Structures are given as structure tokens and as C-alpha cells.
Amino acid sequence: MAWMDDSVLLGEASGIEVVRSAGRREINLAIHDIDGTHSLIRDWPPVMSISIHWAMTGGLRDDFDSGENAGRLTALSGKKPLPETDRFCVESAGLSAITQMEYGIRRAVELGNVPPESGIRLSDAEKRNNSAIIKRIWNGEERFDDVKEPETLTAFIRERTPRLFRLYEKILNGACRDRNTADARKNPAKWRVPGAMEFMKHLHACGVRNYFVTGAVIYETGGMYEEVRAVGFDIGKGRMVEAIRGSSWDRKMPKEEVIRELLEELKADPVKVLVVGDGRTEIKAGADLGCVTLSRLPKAATRQREIQIALGTNYIVQDFTDQKLYRMIKELP
Numbered sequence: 001m002a003w004m005d006d007s008v009l010l011g012e013a014s015g016i017e018v019v020r021s022a023g024r025r026e027i028n029l030a031i032h033d034i035d036g037t038h039s040l041i042r043d044w045p046p047v048m049s050i051s052i053h054w055a056m057t058g059g060l061r062d063d064f065d066s067g068e069n070a071g072r073l074t075a076l077s078g079k080k081p082l083p084e085t086d087r088f089c090v091e092s093a094g095l096s097a098i099t100q101m102e103y104g105i106r107r108a109v110e111l112g113n114v115p116p117e118s119g120i121r122l123s124d125a126e127k128r129n130n131s132a133i134i135k136r137i138w139n140g141e142e143r144f145d146d147v148k149e150p151e152t153l154t155a156f157i158r159e160r161t162p163r164l165f166r167l168y169e170k171i172l173n174g175a176c177r178d179r180n181t182a183d184a185r186k187n188p189a190k191w192r193v194p195g196a197m198e199f200m201k202h203l204h205a206c207g208v209r210n211y212f213v214t215g216a217v218i219y220e221t222g223g224m225y226e227e228v229r230a231v232g233f234d235i236g237k238g239r240m241v242e243a244i245r246g247s248s249w250d251r252k253m254p255k256e257e258v259i260r261e262l263l264e265e266l267k268a269d270p271v272k273v274l275v276v277g278d279g280r281t282e283i284k285a286g287a288d289l290g291c292v293t294l295s296r297l298p299k300a301a302t303r304q305r306e307i308q309i310a311l312g313t314n315y316i317v318q319d320f321t322d323q324k325l326y327r328m329i330k331e332l333p
Helices: 044-057 067-076 083-091 097-111 124-138 151-186 196-205 223-230 255-266 280-289 302-311 323-328
Strands: 002-005 024-027 029-033 209-219 243-247 273-277 292-296 315-317 329-331
Touching: 029 255, 029 280, 044 067, 044 083, 044 097, 044 151, 067 151, 083 097, 083 302, 097 124, 097 151, 151 223, 196 209, 196 323, 196 329, 209 223, 209 255, 223 243, 243 255, 255 280, 273 280, 280 292, 280 302, 292 302, 302 315, 323 329
Parallel strands: 029 209, 029 273, 209 243, 273 292, 292 315
Antiparallel strands: 002 024, 002 329
């Protein structure tokens, strides 16, 4: 168990920005986002942007996720600005990938870019509902059970969304993920946020149990699990990272719900939990639950900083190298 006391940040220059002091408290559990928080393997925004742009504008015909289209979109990834979807990737960072894909599908419906055989014929009220959900996704919501929609629309979203997710993953693999993972096995420090390994070791040595959570799909033979191991994190019960909790190919699993379920499973007191991340979802969940929240954001991430400050994060760091971080959180005497 560790003791956290942010009074060590007073009176001296520090790279730790105090947004909302959490004071002094015990910390026995830490829940960490992975990508962008500790690992740099996935350069996902340009890939997400081109994938959602394609969904919005390409017509979503039955062959939209073909291997030929995957290859073409891989070559186009990051090659030119896509104003709407580039901004959406900033605003939606931390949402489940399924929700991000749903945005693209719903925008295609809104723009009229769906095949006639889909059978989607929306009334004016139903169009307004779809547009309202698009805005709610942009603002960080993921559940819309309060809105009744026609079965043709829900069936289309249910069928096309996981396919778009798999297409996104194929493009991501080709654009950067596979190449970067291979290099990370040889040069793991290059693909970690500076100080990430030292911070995780420090927390573990202080008796804090660490869990990774992600919007990516977790499977033993590849994906995020492979990436985490490539950058050097030790995973397993009693180890540096106890386990990774992730998403599903075809079922929406908001990170907020993953975090809440984990706290319930571990019977953890949220007041004694540290949540570390770079996405809006994990920071909002931590703030709403009363956990300590630590945002890992570079100075250039001005919009993300605005969002997370508004959501109530406690601290912002650019990386994990500031030694005051290790003085602020230390083992109980």
C-alpha cells in the first residue's frame, strides 16, 4: 500500500500540474490506460480518421471492408487533412472503438451514404434522433438506451460497426502497428512514454496493484497484449501488472464500465484508487468515482487538456520522469 501526499509539490518548480488537489490519502490500486499513456506503438489517430471518413463517405456497400479497400486506405492514412474526423479523434480519445465506429456509421446515415438495400428510411423525427446521438458521441457518451430507433437502422449499425472495427485494425496493422511492435521487441524503451516503466515498478514496489484497461480487443496471440509485452511490461497475478482488461470485437464495452466492474470485482474503495490515462473516458470515470486521476498529456495536446481539466482531473504530467511524482506517491512507512 502506498501513501499519496501532494504537499510535496508546493513551493518548488515541478512538471506536475496540479489541477485539483487530492490532498493526502492511501493508494492501493492503480488502473492505467495503455496506448498513449504508457505505450507509443499505436499511432492510431490518422488510421481512425481515414477509417471513419471512409465509412461516412464511401457508401458502406457490402464490400466496404474488402482487402483491396484495406490496402488502399492504409496507403492513404495520414496523407492529407480530414478536418471532421481528425477533430473527432481528438474529442473521442478514450471511447471504446465500437462507439467510435458507430459515429462513422451514423454519420453515413445522416449524409445519406448508405446502400439502398439497407432498407433504412427514416422519418424526420428518427433523423433528428440519429443526429442527436452523433452529437452525444462527440461529447463522450456511449449508451443511448433512452432512444427508440427503427430496427432497420439498429440492425445496420449492429452488422456494419464490428466490420468497420476489423477494417480499422487491418489498416492500423499495415500503417504502423506491426512494424512498431517488431521494433519494440528490439528497442522497448523507444516505444514507451519516458519514465513509464520506472513509474510502474515504483507503484508495484510500494504495494500498489496495477491493472491495464483498454478500448482495444485483448487476445493472447496478438493485439494489445502482444504490444504490452513488446514494450517490456510484466503481466500476471502478483507481477508488475496484474492483468489487462479490454474490449470485444462486436460488443460495446465502454472503458468506464470496465473500470466500474473491476472496482466491484476487487471490492476496491475508489478513494484509494489511482486512475492514469490520456483519454477522456478513464479520467471521467475516475473523477466521477472519487479516485485520484493523473492525466498523461503532452503540452501540445491543448484540446485534450481542456477536456480533462473540465472533467475534473487532479494532475497532469507530460511523462513519468519528474522525481516529485515518486515523492508524492511512496510506500507507507
